[in-house]
Amino acid sequence: MVTSRRKFIKISALGLGGLALSSSAVNLLAPNPLLDAAVKENIAKKLSRTATYCEVCFWKCAAWAYADETGDIKKVIGNDDDPHCNGRLCPRGTGGIGMYSDEDRLKTPLIRTTINGEETYREASWEEALDLIAEKFTEIKQKYGPESFALLKHGSPGSHLEHLFKAYGSDTIAEPAYAQCRGPRETGFGLTFGSWVGSPEPTDIRDTKCLVLIGSHIGENMHNTQVQEMSDAIDNGATIITVDPRFSTAASKSSHWLPIKPATDIALLLSWMHVLIEEELYNKKYVEKYAIGFEELKAHVKPYTPEWAYGITTIKPDSIRETARLMAAAAPATIVHPGRHVTWYGDDSQRERAIAILNGLLGSWGNRGGFYFKEKISIPKYPHPAYPEPKWGWHEIGQQYPFAEMGNTSEVVKATIPNEDNPYPIKAWMIAGTNLINTLPQREQTLEAINAVEFLVVVDTMPMEITGYADVVLPECTYLERYDGIRSATNRHPSIAVRIPAVKPKYNSKPAWWISKQIGDRIGLGDYFNYNDFEEVIEWQLNKLGTSLDEMKKIGVKNFERTSGPLFLGEGQDYVFGTPSGKIEFYSQELADLGFDPMPVYTHHPQPPQGFYRLNYGRSPMHTFSRTINNPYLSDLKSENTLWVNPRVARILDLKKDQPVWLKNQDGILSAFPIKVRVTERIRWDSVYMYHGFGHNNKKLTRAFGKGASDAELISQIVVDPLMGGTGLRGNFVSILTEDPHKNTMV
Amino acid sequence: MRYAMVIDTLKCVGCSDCVVACQTENNVPHGYCRDWITEAVSGSYPNLELELRSERCNHCANPPCVRCCPTGASHVVEGGIVLVTADQCIGCGACIESCPYDARYQHPDGYVDKCTFCHHRLEKGQQPACVSVCPTKCMYFGDLDDPNSEISQLLKNRKHKTLSPEAGTDPHVFYLI
Structure with missing residues (x-):
C-alpha cells in the first residue's frame, strides 16, 4: 500500500x-x-415549473423542475418536446430531486x-x-x-x-468517459465509417427489424431514448438477438439469447461475417458501392466457420447460422449495436471494428432501421480572447496510442x-x-x-x-440550482435545451461557472469571463440562434428542422465517408501502415483459473456510476448490490441466498465490505456479476457507506488497447470468501 | 366506467421509474412505496425466462380490504377505485392482512396507505404518474367499460393474466404476457 x-x-x-x-x-x-x-392540497399547491435538463447521467434529458412556494423542489418531470426523453424521464431523472435534497451534500x-x-x-x-x-x-x-x-x-x-x-x-x-468507457467504439467505427458513434447513438432502433446487442444491456443501462426505442421495436415485432454471458433484461426480451463464454466475442463476430459472405447474404449492392476491402475480408474470414467459433464461444453452430440469417433477412434494417461501455479485454477497438464491419456488410449505416445520419446545432462561442498554445497536453501524454482522440x-x-x-x-x-x-x-x-x-x-x-x-x-450546487451551457442534442433532428436554476443553491454551494x-x-484571466452571470452568456447565444432566454424559459426545448440533408441514403446515392479512402473500410490501410491488424482477429484471453470466477459488472437501472448510491430516492430502490452466483457454484461453495461474502482477486486484493450472495440462474458458472458503483467507503455518505462491494477496487489488472489506450477492465478474477478476511485487521 | 390498468410484461424492464414517480407525485415517505417491481425467473441456464412486473393495488371488484375495514375508511369510489380515507382509518391493519397482494402499508403517520390510481390526476384528465413516466410505455390505463379503449383492445387481442386469481378478488390490474 x-x-x-x-x-x-x-x-x-x-x-x-x-x-x-x-x-x-x-x-x-x-x-x-x-x-x-x-394529496389534493399538495397537488393544488402552486407549483412553479422551471426548465432544466438532467445531470444524473450523461443523457441530459430535458425536464421541468416543479417547486413549491417555499422554494422546495417537489418533482421533476420530462419535457414532452424533448427528443431525448419524450416527456418520460428514467428513474434516476425522476429521482433527481434526491441529488438536491440529499442532506449529506457538501x-x-x-x-x-x-x-x-x-x-x-x-x-x-x-x-x-x-x-x-x-x-x-x-x-x-x-x-x-x-x-x-x-x-x-x-x-x-x-x-x-x-x-x-x-x-x-x-x-x-x-x-474517464473515454479510455474507461466508450473510446474504443469511436475508434472502431471511426476507422470503418469515418464517423464516431457519439452520444446519443444514432441507432434507428425505433424502426429496426433486427436489433443485435453484444454485451449491451439496454434496459439496465437506462439510456433513455435507447430504452424507449427498444420498447417500440418490441411493439413492432422486431427480432432481438442478445449476446451476453448473463441473462440480462435485454436477453429476456430477445428471441435469441446467445450465452457466450466471456472474452470470445470477436470469434462470434468473425463467424457471423463468414456466414454472411459464404452464404452470400450480405448486401452486395451496398458493399460494392460504398465499401473497400471486401475481397480481403472474404479471404480473411474464410476459416472462421461457425464450427470454429463454437469451440471458442460455446455458441452452437446452428445458432450462429440462424442468427446471421435473421440479421441478413432484416437488413438493412438491422442494427448490430456498438454498445457504450466497451473497454473489456484490450482488443476493444478491434472488436468494435468487427461490429462496424458487420454493419457494413448488412448495409445498416445510413439506412432506415439501421444507423441514421445525425445532426446537431453548433452553439455560437461566446467571445473571448484566443487560448494560449500549451507546450504539451493530453495528446502528448497519450501519444503512444495513435488513435487516441481524447x-x-x-x-x-x-x-x-x-x-x-x-x-x-x-x-x-x-x-x-x-x-x-x-x-x-x-x-x-x-x-x-x-x-x-x-x-x-x-x-x-x-x-x-x-x-x-x-x-x-x-x-x-446541483443541476437543479444552477445555469449551465445550452444542451445541443445530436438526434434525428437538432434541438437545444436550457438549464435554468429552479431554486436558489442550498447551503453554501455555488455553480461551476x-x-x-x-x-x-x-489569476488575471478576467477577459475570458466577460460576464457577471452565466445567464448573460446563454442569452447571447440564444439570441444568435434566433430565440431568447425568455422563450426558452417557457418552452425548455426548441426543435429545429434538419439542414444537412436526409436521415438516410437515397437509392444509389453517392456518399463520401470520412475515412481516408472515402469508403467504408473493411480493410484498413491506416491500421496496416501502423503495424496493426488491418482486419480484426480473434485473440485468446485468459480464462479464470481453478477456484476463481470472472468478475463481470454492469449497470443497475436505478443508479448512475457511484454518484447516485446515496440519493435518498434511488437508495430506496436499490441500497446495495449483490453478487450474482450460478446455483452450481453456490452448491460447490455452499453459498446461501443473502449470505455475506468477501471477494479476493487474482492479486490478493480484498473487497473492503461484504456483498450478499444472489443465487441465480441468470449468470454463467464461470463468472460472477455485480452492479457497479456500490461499496462506498466514505462514512459521510450515510446511506451508501459500506453497502455492497466495489467492482472498481477489485479491478487491478487491465489490458490496454494498443490503438487508443482504453483500459480493458474485464480480465479480473475473484475467489469467494465466506469468512471475514478483515476481522483481525485494525481498520 | 371501470378503471383498470394493463401492463405489458414483454416491455417492462423493471427499472422502478414507476416507483419513484409515485413517491414524488404522492409524497410517499422514504422507505415506503405504493408500487414495486417483481422479478420472476424460471428455467435453468441457458433455458431461461424472466418476467418483470410493476405491481400495486389491484383495485379489485371484490376487495377483501374494504369488506374487513371496521370503520369504513377503506371504500370504493366511482370507476371501481379502492381508496382509504385517512381520517377514518384507525390503523388496525386488518386490510393489510387481508390483501393477497400485500399492496398496503402503514404510513408513519398512523393510517394505511396504498395506490389510488392517482385519483387526483384522473380528476384532471391526466394518467396515473406511473403510467405517464414509464420509459418503455409498458403501462396503459383506461376504462374497461369502453370496448374501444386502448386497454379493452389490448385485453381483447393479447394474452394476459391477473395475479392470484384464485383469491377471488377480481383484480383490475392486468398483465400482458
Missing part, C-alpha cells in the same frame, strides 16, 4: 455541526391525517489542515478557498508551466472548468507519478464531477499519483471517495 502524505479524510471533522442544524431537512408529507385532502468550502498531528478539514469561506486555489494556479504555472495542472472531469461542470484551464494554458484534460485519465495518472524520464510531469489536479477512486481501475496507482500530486482540488456536490483526498473541496470565473478573475 501507498504510505500517504495525503491521508484520506472522511469529510466531517470540524465545525459542520452548526451547518447541519441549519440545513433544510428533506421536506416530505407533513403529518396530516387527511390523506386524500393532503455544504461549504473545506481546506485541509493539520490539528494536533491529525489531518482534517476546516470550513473556509469561498474567498479564502478561491484565493488559495488562485495562488496555487499561479505557483504551478511559475514552477512547472500551466501544462502541469491537469483537469479530470465529467459532465456539465467540466465544461466550465475546461474553459478556465484552456485560458490558463493547460490542455492536460481528460475524462485525454486518457489513466495516462494522466501515470504522468503524475514522479519519474525523471517523464517529459510531461503533472503536479496538480482539479477533479470535477467524477469520483476517480471508483471510476478508475488500478486503485493503488491512483493513490500513488494522489500522494505525489502537490495540489488537489475537488469540485463536487457530494462527499465522494475522491473528495477525501483533496487539499481544497469546493461544494458545487461561478467557480471558474472567480478563479479566472483572480
Whole structure:
C-alpha cells in the first residue's frame, strides 16, 4: 500500500455541526391525517415549473423542475418536446430531486489542515478557498508551466472548468468517459465509417427489424431514448438477438439469447461475417458501392466457420447460422449495436471494428432501421480572447496510442507519478464531477499519483471517495440550482435545451461557472469571463440562434428542422465517408501502415483459473456510476448490490441466498465490505456479476457507506488497447470468501 | 366506467421509474412505496425466462380490504377505485392482512396507505404518474367499460393474466404476457 502524505479524510471533522442544524431537512408529507385532502392540497399547491435538463447521467434529458412556494423542489418531470426523453424521464431523472435534497451534500468550502498531528478539514469561506486555489494556479504555472495542472472531469461542470484551464494554458484534460468507457467504439467505427458513434447513438432502433446487442444491456443501462426505442421495436415485432454471458433484461426480451463464454466475442463476430459472405447474404449492392476491402475480408474470414467459433464461444453452430440469417433477412434494417461501455479485454477497438464491419456488410449505416445520419446545432462561442498554445497536453501524454482522440485519465495518472524520464510531469489536479477512486481501475496507482500530486482540488456536490483526498473541496450546487451551457442534442433532428436554476443553491454551494470565473478573475484571466452571470452568456447565444432566454424559459426545448440533408441514403446515392479512402473500410490501410491488424482477429484471453470466477459488472437501472448510491430516492430502490452466483457454484461453495461474502482477486486484493450472495440462474458458472458503483467507503455518505462491494477496487489488472489506450477492465478474477478476511485487521 | 390498468410484461424492464414517480407525485415517505417491481425467473441456464412486473393495488371488484375495514375508511369510489380515507382509518391493519397482494402499508403517520390510481390526476384528465413516466410505455390505463379503449383492445387481442386469481378478488390490474 501507498504510505500517504495525503491521508484520506472522511469529510466531517470540524465545525459542520452548526451547518447541519441549519440545513433544510428533506421536506416530505407533513403529518396530516387527511390523506386524500393532503394529496389534493399538495397537488393544488402552486407549483412553479422551471426548465432544466438532467445531470444524473450523461443523457441530459430535458425536464421541468416543479417547486413549491417555499422554494422546495417537489418533482421533476420530462419535457414532452424533448427528443431525448419524450416527456418520460428514467428513474434516476425522476429521482433527481434526491441529488438536491440529499442532506449529506457538501455544504461549504473545506481546506485541509493539520490539528494536533491529525489531518482534517476546516470550513473556509469561498474567498479564502478561491484565493488559495488562485495562488496555487499561479505557483504551478511559475514552477512547472500551466501544462502541469491537469483537469479530470465529467459532465456539465467540466465544461466550465475546461474553459478556465484552456485560458490558463493547460490542455492536460481528460475524462474517464473515454479510455474507461466508450473510446474504443469511436475508434472502431471511426476507422470503418469515418464517423464516431457519439452520444446519443444514432441507432434507428425505433424502426429496426433486427436489433443485435453484444454485451449491451439496454434496459439496465437506462439510456433513455435507447430504452424507449427498444420498447417500440418490441411493439413492432422486431427480432432481438442478445449476446451476453448473463441473462440480462435485454436477453429476456430477445428471441435469441446467445450465452457466450466471456472474452470470445470477436470469434462470434468473425463467424457471423463468414456466414454472411459464404452464404452470400450480405448486401452486395451496398458493399460494392460504398465499401473497400471486401475481397480481403472474404479471404480473411474464410476459416472462421461457425464450427470454429463454437469451440471458442460455446455458441452452437446452428445458432450462429440462424442468427446471421435473421440479421441478413432484416437488413438493412438491422442494427448490430456498438454498445457504450466497451473497454473489456484490450482488443476493444478491434472488436468494435468487427461490429462496424458487420454493419457494413448488412448495409445498416445510413439506412432506415439501421444507423441514421445525425445532426446537431453548433452553439455560437461566446467571445473571448484566443487560448494560449500549451507546450504539451493530453495528446502528448497519450501519444503512444495513435488513435487516441481524447485525454486518457489513466495516462494522466501515470504522468503524475514522479519519474525523471517523464517529459510531461503533472503536479496538480482539479477533479470535477467524477469520483476517480471508483471510476478508475488500478486503485493503488491512483493513490500513488494522489500522494505525489502537490495540489488537489475537488469540485463536487457530494462527499465522494475522491473528495477525501483533496487539499481544497469546493461544494458545487446541483443541476437543479444552477445555469449551465445550452444542451445541443445530436438526434434525428437538432434541438437545444436550457438549464435554468429552479431554486436558489442550498447551503453554501455555488455553480461551476461561478467557480471558474472567480478563479479566472483572480489569476488575471478576467477577459475570458466577460460576464457577471452565466445567464448573460446563454442569452447571447440564444439570441444568435434566433430565440431568447425568455422563450426558452417557457418552452425548455426548441426543435429545429434538419439542414444537412436526409436521415438516410437515397437509392444509389453517392456518399463520401470520412475515412481516408472515402469508403467504408473493411480493410484498413491506416491500421496496416501502423503495424496493426488491418482486419480484426480473434485473440485468446485468459480464462479464470481453478477456484476463481470472472468478475463481470454492469449497470443497475436505478443508479448512475457511484454518484447516485446515496440519493435518498434511488437508495430506496436499490441500497446495495449483490453478487450474482450460478446455483452450481453456490452448491460447490455452499453459498446461501443473502449470505455475506468477501471477494479476493487474482492479486490478493480484498473487497473492503461484504456483498450478499444472489443465487441465480441468470449468470454463467464461470463468472460472477455485480452492479457497479456500490461499496462506498466514505462514512459521510450515510446511506451508501459500506453497502455492497466495489467492482472498481477489485479491478487491478487491465489490458490496454494498443490503438487508443482504453483500459480493458474485464480480465479480473475473484475467489469467494465466506469468512471475514478483515476481522483481525485494525481498520 | 371501470378503471383498470394493463401492463405489458414483454416491455417492462423493471427499472422502478414507476416507483419513484409515485413517491414524488404522492409524497410517499422514504422507505415506503405504493408500487414495486417483481422479478420472476424460471428455467435453468441457458433455458431461461424472466418476467418483470410493476405491481400495486389491484383495485379489485371484490376487495377483501374494504369488506374487513371496521370503520369504513377503506371504500370504493366511482370507476371501481379502492381508496382509504385517512381520517377514518384507525390503523388496525386488518386490510393489510387481508390483501393477497400485500399492496398496503402503514404510513408513519398512523393510517394505511396504498395506490389510488392517482385519483387526483384522473380528476384532471391526466394518467396515473406511473403510467405517464414509464420509459418503455409498458403501462396503459383506461376504462374497461369502453370496448374501444386502448386497454379493452389490448385485453381483447393479447394474452394476459391477473395475479392470484384464485383469491377471488377480481383484480383490475392486468398483465400482458
